[in-house]
Amino acid sequence: MVAYTVRRLILMVALLFALTAAVFFLFTLLPGDPARLTCAKACSPAIIEANRHRLGYDQPVLVQYGQFLGGIFFGRTFSSDSPQPIVCNAPCLGYSYTRHQQVLTLILNAAPVTFWLAVGAFLVWISISIVLGIFAALNHGHWPDRLVMGISLVGYSMPSFFIGLILIFFVVLRWNWLPFPSYVSPFDNPLRFLQTMILPWIVLAFLNTAFYMRLTRNQVLETFHEDYVRTARAKGLPERTVVVKHALRAGLTPLVTAAGMDLAALLGGAVITESIFSLPGIGSLAVNSVLQSDLPLITGITLFSSTLIIFANLVVDLLYAFLDPRVTIA
Amino acid sequence: MTGSSMAVEPPLLSVKNLSVAFPTEDGLVRAVDGVSFSVEKGKTLAIVGESGSGKSVTAQAIMGIIDRKAAKMTGEIWLDGQELVGLPAGELQSLRGSQVAMIFQDPMSSLHPFYRVGDQITEAISAHRSIGAKAARAEAMEMLRRVGIPAVERRIDDYPHQLSGGMRQRVMIAMALINKPALLIADEPTTALDVTVQAQILDLIASLQGEFQITVIMITHDLGIVADVADDVAVMYGGRIVEVAPTGTLYHEPEMPYTLGLLSSVPRMDRDVSTRLEPIPGNPPSPIRLPPGCVFAPRCKYADRVPDGACMTTRPELLQAAPDHLVRCHIPSEERREIAQGVLRVLTGGAA
Numbered sequence: 135m136v137a138y139t140v141r142r143l144i145l146m147v148a149l150l151f152a153l154t155a156a157v158f159f160l161f162t163l164l165p166g167d168p169a170r171l172t173c174a175k176a177c178s179p180a181i182i183e184a185n186r187h188r189l190g191y192d193q194p195v196l197v198q199y200g201q202f203l204g205g206i207f208f209g210r211t212f213s214s215d216s217p218q219p220i221v222c223n224a225p226c227l228g229y230s231y232t233r234h235q236q237v238l239t240l241i242l243n244a245a246p247v248t249f250w251l252a253v254g255a256f257l258v259w260i261s262i263s264i265v266l267g268i269f270a271a272l273n274h275g276h277w278p279d280r281l282v283m284g285i286s287l288v289g290y291s292m293p294s295f296f297i298g299l300i301l302i303f304f305v306v307l308r309w310n311w312l313p314f315p316s317y318v319s320p321f322d323n324p325l326r327f328l329q330t331m332i333l334p335w336i337v338l339a340f341l342n343t344a345f346y347m348r349l350t351r352n353q354v355l356e357t358f359h360e361d362y363v364r365t366a367r368a369k370g371l372p373e374r375t376v377v378v379k380h381a382l383r384a385g386l387t388p389l390v391t392a393a394g395m396d397l398a399a400l401l402g403g404a405v406i407t408e409s410i411f412s413l414p415g416i417g418s419l420a421v422n423s424v425l426q427s428d429l430p431l432i433t434g435i436t437l438f439s440s441t442l443i444i445f446a447n448l449v450v451d452l453l454y455a456f457l458d459p460r461v462t463i464a
Numbered sequence: 465m466t467g468s469s470m471a472v473e474p475p476l477l478s479v480k481n482l483s484v485a486f487p488t489e490d491g492l493v494r495a496v497d498g499v500s501f502s503v504e505k506g507k508t509l510a511i512v513g514e515s516g517s518g519k520s521v522t523a524q525a526i527m528g529i530i531d532r533k534a535a536k537m538t539g540e541i542w543l544d545g546q547e548l549v550g551l552p553a554g555e556l557q558s559l560r561g562s563q564v565a566m567i568f569q570d571p572m573s574s575l576h577p578f579y580r581v582g583d584q585i586t587e588a589i590s591a592h593r594s595i596g597a598k599a600a601r602a603e604a605m606e607m608l609r610r611v612g613i614p615a616v617e618r619r620i621d622d623y624p625h626q627l628s629g630g631m632r633q634r635v636m637i638a639m640a641l642i643n644k645p646a647l648l649i650a651d652e653p654t655t656a657l658d659v660t661v662q663a664q665i666l667d668l669i670a671s672l673q674g675e676f677q678i679t680v681i682m683i684t685h686d687l688g689i690v691a692d693v694a695d696d697v698a699v700m701y702g703g704r705i706v707e708v709a710p711t712g713t714l715y716h717e718p719e720m721p722y723t724l725g726l727l728s729s730v731p732r733m734d735r736d737v738s739t740r741l742e743p744i745p746g747n748p749p750s751p752i753r754l755p756p757g758c759v760f761a762p763r764c765k766y767a768d769r770v771p772d773g774a775c776m777t778t779r780p781e782l783l784q785a786a787p788d789h790l791v792r793c794h795i796p797s798e799e800r801r802e803i804a805q806g807v808l809r810v811l812t813g814g815a816a
C-alpha cells in the first residue's frame with residue numbers, strides 16, 4: 135500500500151510536469167501579444183517593448199518555461215532590473231500584470247469560496263441522492279420509485295444556469311426571501327454566509343442529485359439480486375442487516391469513485407454557478423482571466439485545477455482499494 | 465429434537481401441494497405447481513429436472529426466502545412438526561440457518577466479496593446464538609477444519625477471492641452447517657466446479673451428513689451423480705413432480721416417459737457404449753403457458769397411446785405405482801413398465 139502510494143505520487147509529479155509543459159506552451163504559443171495587454175490602449179511601442187523585456191516575453195519560449203518551472207520550485211523575481219522588483223516566493227505560479235498580484239495569492243484568495251461552495255453542494259447532493267436512491271430501490275416498481283425517477287429525469291434535463299436564474303429571480307428579487315448574494319467568510323458572518331450559499335448549493339447539487347439518485351437506485355437494485363445477498367438471507371440474518379451490511383455496503387461502494395472525482399472537479403471551480411451568484415471563487419477567476427487574456431493567471435488556474443483532479447484520482451483509488459478487498463494495489 | 469417414540473417417525477420434511485407463482489408483465493409464471501414430497505430424517509432426496517423445472521424455487525420456498533410480495537405461495541411445508549408457509553417472517557428468519565440451511569450453485573458469487581470468510585461464518589453463528597467473538601471464531605475455525613480447509617489459521621482471514629472455487633464451496637458448507645441444521649438443501653452444489661472437485665464436494669457432504677445426522681435435499685440436473693448420493697429421487701418437470709422413487713427403482717424400474725428421456729440422455733455404468741446419448745427432443749414448456757393436460761405431452765413419444773388425446777386435455781395425477789413409487793402419467797402402470805424395460809434394454813445393450 136505504501137509502495138503503491140509512493141509510486142503513484144511519483145507518477146503524479148511526472149504527470150504534473152507534462153501538464154505544466156502542455157499548459158505553458160499551449161497558452162504561450164497562442165496568437166496574441168501578451169506584452170500589449172500590459173498597458174492601456176494609448177500605449178507607445180516603446181513602453182510595450184520595455185514591458186516585454188520586463189516580463190521576459192522577449193526570451194525564447196524554452197527559457198520562459200525554465201523560468202516558470204524554476205519559479206515553482208525556487209521562487210523568482212520579476213522586473214529584476216527595475217527600481218521596484220517583484221519578489222515571488224516558491225511556489226511561484228507567476229505574476230498577474232492585469233491585477234498586479236501574484237497568481238498564487240489570487241488563487242488562494244478564491245479557493246475558500248469555491249471550497250465552501252463545492253463541499254456544501256456535495257453534502258447536499260450526496261445525502262439527498264443516497265437517501266432517495268435507496269428509498270426508490272426499496273420500493274422498486276411502486277410509486278416512490280416512479281416519483282424519484284421522475285424527479286431525476288426532470289432534474290437531468292434542466293440546465294443549471296436556468297435553475298439559478300429562476301431561483302434568483304423569485305427567491306431574491308420577487309419575494310425578497312434572501313438578500314442578494316454577496317460572499318462573506320463563514321467565520322465572519324455565518325448567517326450571511328448561509329444566506330448567500332444556500333441557493334448556489336441548491337443549483338450546483340441539482341444536476342448531480344438527479345444523476346446520483348439514479349445511480350444509487352440502480353446500484354442498490356442490482357445488489358439486491360446478488361447471490362451473496364441471498365446467502366445473507368439464507369443465514370437467517372435480520373432483514374436490516376441483509377440490506378445494510380450486505381446489499382448497501384456492496385452497492386454503494388462504487389459511488390465513491392464517481393463522487394470523489396465529481397467533488398474534485400467542483401473544487402477546481404464551478405464556472406456557471408459562481409458567475410450567476412457573483413461568487414469570487416476559482417470559477418469566476420478563471421472566466422475573468424480568460425476575458426482579460428491574463429496568461430499567467432490562466433496557466434496558474436489550469437495547473438491548480440488539474441492538480442486537484444490528479445490528486446483526487448489517487449485518493450479515490452486508495453479509498454476504493456480500502457473499501458473493496460478484491461482490488462489489489464501492488 | 466422431539467420425543468423419541470418407538471413408532472414410525474414422521475418425515476422431517478413434508479411438502480404438500482406447494483405452488484409458487486410470480487405475477488410478471490408477461491403473465492403468471494407458475495414456477496412450482498402442486499408439488500408434494502417428503503424426506504425422512506437422515507435421508508437424502510435428490511430433485512432432478514431440466515433447467516427451469518422449478519427446483520430452485522421449491523428450495524427457496526422451503527428456505528423461506530421467496531419474496532412474499534413478489535410471489536403467490538400456497539400449500540404446506542411441514543418441517544419437524546412446524547408449518548412454514550403460514551409462518552410470520554420473523555419466525556421464518558429464525559429458522560433459516562438454524563433449522564434449514566442452504567448451499568448454492570456458484571460459490572464464487574455466494575460469498576460476500578467484502579468480508580473475510582471467517583467473519584461471514586461467525587456472523588451466521590451470532591445470528592442465532594449469543595456467543596462471544598472468541599468462541600465464535602474458535603467454532604468457525606473448527607468447522608473450517610472439518611470441511612477440509614488446509615492451513616485454517618491463515619485461511620480464516622482470507623477474503624473469498626483468495627480461495628479456489630472448491631475451497632469456497634467448502635466455506636459455504638461450513639457456514640451452512642455451523643448451527644447444526646436438521647435440513648441441508650444443496651442447490652446444484654457442484655455445477656460450477658471443476659470435475660475433479662465435484663466428487664470431493666459430494667463426498668464431503670455425504671460424510672458430514674453422517675456425522676451431523678442431517679437430512680439432505682440435493683438438487684441437480686445431473687442424474688449421473690444421483691445414484692451415488694441419494695436414497696430417493698424426485699423428478700421435476702414444468703413445475704410439477706412427475707415421478708418419485710427410491711434411487712434403485714428409478715434407475716432400474718422407471719415408469720414416467722420423461723424419466724426415461726432423462727435416463728437416455730445421461731451416461732450410466734451399465735450403459736452399452738454403442739448407444740448414443742439421446743437428448744430429449746424439443747424444449748421445456750414456458751412456465752407462463754403450461755400445457756393444460758400433461759406438462760410433458762408436447763414432447764412425449766407415447767402420448768398417442770392414451771385414448772381420446774387425454775394427455776393434451778387432462779392433467780394426470782401423481783399416483784402410486786408401488787408403495788414408495790409415485791408416477792404422474794395416464795398410461796397404465798403395466799404398460800409403462802413394458803415401455804421402460806424396452807428402453808432400458810436398448811440402453812444397456814440387452815444386459816438389463
Ligand SMILES: Nc1ncnc2c1ncn2[C@@H]1O[C@H](COP(=O)(O)OP(=O)(O)OP(=O)(O)O)[C@@H](O)[C@H]1O
Pocket residue numbers: 486488493494495513514515516517518519520521522534685751
Ligand atoms: N423471482 C422470479 N420471478 C419470475 N420468475 C421466476 C422467478 N424465480 C424463478 N422464476 C421462474 O421460475 C421457473 C423455475 O425456476 P427455477 O429457478 O426453480 O428453475 P430450476 O429448476 O432451478 O432451473 P436451473 O436448473 O436452471 O437452476 C423459471 O422459469 C424461472 O424463470
Ligand code: SF4
Pocket residue numbers: 720721722758759760761762764765766767770775780792793794795
Ligand atoms: S401423460 Fe401422456 S404425455 Fe404425459 S407422460 Fe404420460 S403418456 Fe406422455
Ligand SMILES: [Mg+2]
Pocket residue numbers: 519520521651
Ligand atoms: Mg436452479
